[in-house]
Amino acid sequence: MSIDWLNFSPTAALAGGLSIGVACTLLLLGIGRIAGISGILSGLLDPAGRDFGWKLSFIAGLVIAPTLLKSFVPAAGVIGAPAASSLDFLAGGLLAGLGARLANGCTSGHGICGLARFSRRSLVAVALFMATAMAVTYVRRHVLGPA
Template identity: 55%
Template sequence: MTGAAGSALAGGVLIGVAATLLLALTGRIAGISGILGGVLRPQRGELAWRLAFLLGLVAAGAAWLAWMPGAPPPRQGFPPVLLVIAGLLVGIGTRMGNGCTSGHGVCGLGRLSLRSLVAVVVFMATAIATTYVVRHAA
């Protein structure tokens, strides 16, 4: 398997392995919003692993861009105001959903959580509706 499908498969496997190892070794869920929240409100003994996890996410993306020939560059040219608004909306939605797509979709579904299944269905329905509106109705 090569190209985008191979990259997606490899990325999915790495995400699954990282989430499994984090849960097995620390008892923590690999939900990015929770990990970032713990960096913003640090508790004793919690900061180092959270920073390492987040830095690993950024480093892995940078390494992929640097070492994968033909990797598509990140999209650019978005209005900064819209990026800030989008980020705030994601943060609000994460708070309302009691977690993010990584926590519910990767970890929650893997643990057979009904709450996570409902959250993922809502996330996906919202994403589908938003994509339709942005691409076809606007």
């Protein structure tokens, strides 16, 4: 099942994009840090490391915010059943993690923060992320067929 495009809301999408942009900007201007999830998450592996507090707060906010939203707006985020199997999600997560490691940053760090800073390295990374995603989607849906 795919996203129900009849219920797509450009207003909600714009509000979400603006929220992410403002949060990234505030983090950069406030403490001079990039909102790349892979870097923030990897920083949690060393609790004695510097910046542990804000990194833990950031990740906690990513988990808590949608939970709170769902409690106040029960229909928020409901788009139907996932269009992939658990194995597909696992493989995708592992490959995304490997790609983030190879690219020295994840899609959020390069795509949101890096492109906004006109980073050439981020431009190359995002182009590779997108090309890979398109190729995998094509192969998965049109060559291998439905799961």
